[in-house]
Amino acid sequence: MLESATVWSQKLACDLIKDQFGDIVEKVLNCLVYKGKHTFHELGRSTGFPPAQLKNCILVLMQHNCVEAYKEDQAPPDPNKVAPPAPIVYVAVIDRIIQRLRHPRFMVHVRETMGEREEIILQALLEHGRLRIDQLLEYTAAREERDMDDARVDVDEALTELVQAHYVERAPLMGSAAMQAHASSASKRGTRTARPGSAAAAAAEAEAAKELAQQARAVQERFRLPANLKAVAVVLGKRRRGEDSGEPLQGLDMERDVLWRVNPDEFNRRFRHMLCVQLVNKKVEPAAGAVLNAILRVSREHELHAAEERSVPVSDSEIRTAMASLAEEGEPAIAAENVSPVLRLLMSDTSELVSRIGEGPDGAVNACANLKRIMDLVRLKEVEGAVRDRFGASACRIFRLLTIKRQLEQKQIAEMAMLPVKDTREILYRLLKAHFVTLQEVAQTADHNPQRTFYVWRVDIPKAVATLGVEVVRATCHVRARLAHELDSEKEVLDLLEQATAAASAPTASSGQRVSLTAAQRQKLEYIRRVAAILEMRIVHLSELIFLFHAS
Numbered sequence: 001m002l003e004s005a006t007v008w009s010q011k012l013a014c015d016l017i018k019d020q021f022g023d024i025v026e027k028v029l030n031c032l033v034y035k036g037k038h039t040f041h042e043l044g045r046s047t048g049f050p051p052a053q054l055k056n057c058i059l060v061l062m063q064h065n066c067v068e069a070y071k072e073d074q075a076p077p078d079p080n081k082v083a084p085p086a087p088i089v090y091v092a093v094i095d096r097i098i099q100r101l102r103h104p105r106f107m108v109h110v111r112e113t114m115g116e117r118e119e120i121i122l123q124a125l126l127e128h129g130r131l132r133i134d135q136l137l138e139y140t141a142a143r144e145e146r147d148m149d150d151a152r153v154d155v156d157e158a159l160t161e162l163v164q165a166h167y168v169e170r171a172p173l174m175g176s177a178a179m180q181a182h183a184s185s186a187s188k189r190g191t192r193t194a195r196p197g198s199a200a201a202a203a204a205e206a207e208a209a210k211e212l213a214q215q216a217r218a219v220q221e222r223f224r225l226p227a228n229l230k231a232v233a234v235v236l237g238k239r240r241r242g243e244d245s246g247e248p249l250q251g252l253d254m255e256r257d258v259l260w261r262v263n264p265d266e267f268n269r270r271f272r273h274m275l276c277v278q279l280v281n282k283k284v285e286p287a288a289g290a291v292l293n294a295i296l297r298v299s300r301e302h303e304l305h306a307a308e309e310r311s312v313p314v315s316d317s318e319i320r321t322a323m324a325s326l327a328e329e330g331e332p333a334i335a336a337e338n339v340s341p342v343l344r345l346l347m348s349d350t351s352e353l354v355s356r357i358g359e360g361p362d363g364a365v366n367a368c369a370n371l372k373r374i375m376d377l378v379r380l381k382e383v384e385g386a387v388r389d390r391f392g393a394s395a396c397r398i399f400r401l402l403t404i405k406r407q408l409e410q411k412q413i414a415e416m417a418m419l420p421v422k423d424t425r426e427i428l429y430r431l432l433k434a435h436f437v438t439l440q441e442v443a444q445t446a447d448h449n450p451q452r453t454f455y456v457w458r459v460d461i462p463k464a465v466a467t468l469g470v471e472v473v474r475a476t477c478h479v480r481a482r483l484a485h486e487l488d489s490e491k492e493v494l495d496l497l498e499q500a501t502a503a504a505s506a507p508t509a510s511s512g513q514r515v516s517l518t519a520a521q522r523q524k525l526e527y528i529r530r531v532a533a534i535l536e537m538r539i540v541h542l543s544e545l546i547f548l549f550h551a552s
Contacts, residue, residue, distance in 0.1 A: 012473060063130055067090050137151060309372040353369065397419075
């Protein structure tokens, strides 16, 4: 039976919190993960912790964005009575906890695209969860070994760049639009769809429009700059356009009570767009990838969610303008006169990577990228690679054949794949056991006589993708457990190494205080370093696959 990815995601989230914050905080999270939302008193009864200790655990989890809190409205039992005060409930954010595996990837991306100072600010927010501007200033000045007054202007500029790029956002407050949107979405789980044309359907449409407006307000609030940072944004905009008039940025007094945090959704959006461009580069040509990159550049500013199924319609003139910006930034680009032919090539591709959405008033062609379709192809390529690595090239050939031909009998598969019938049967049943293919019975008679029944093999692509998605999360849990076991088994050698390093770095250490390692201990140390490096690289690769298979 196919396991649920949720079970392993819950285990992975709890393991990550346990490694970083300890058993006590992990017990509180475990209660929220496996039992759902809780109030403070319910958490106290479930965990058995005293109120002060429980409060500290919740504060740690909320500080690091692992738990969200919102007020849950309750209808009064008697309409004539005043409704009781809404209780505050706490909910674990499992997806955001698992994103902690990708923090190094976030830092590398910011360093490559923006600079080292932006990376320092991002690292501070990743390490501490939520920080005020004065705390970011203190952290950055200490890292750069500068005076805080000298670093203030640079930190203001770097933070403004990160907020404008949507990499950093305001931490939501209790009762804010973001929290209300979360509460409304949580309360609608399990609701049924009303019949079209009925009063309930009209009410549902009005509620959906209200929720959409609420989400738009939440997005606007998340990236709202303080009044004094807006002045920094204006000066930075003039500098980008080459209109720098030498306006000073000193004397800006920040809103000190605003907490900032990292926005992983924007990183996921950028990485998702990169995967789409890479697929088009390989499937069509690099020029088509440059056009898609320009489409996504224009569309990115108008997307409300990080996992939109389609980009907004973009005209070819907007693509040319975005292409010029890409060329200025040193990214792959093509000449303006080649945009229209490459765009027609993309729209005529049978994979439906880009669709034509009418024409504008000036006769310009409007096109949109089918992001969901492109990501489905990326996942399918990854599944094919997993089948090839696990079952061999012949199994991958059979898997691809079934994805193209939809469904075939065993004899037809053997003929088309040019394999012996015996080998084909063995491979098919191995793939069936691993849930990568399915077997369907097509009976010609009501008694299902085997002699008058066809047995066809087919690939259920969503099921195959879900299978690999479960295995990726499970493998991450197992690799992390193996790494912890290896480090724990050689704890004595690692402690000796730590003592030797501390003694060697001490300026007043005498020769009698120095710790030396034997040849056998050095050999064990070399082994654990090699094994730890391999396992850590595997965890990094698996975290990329988790993003691929569990991003919408």
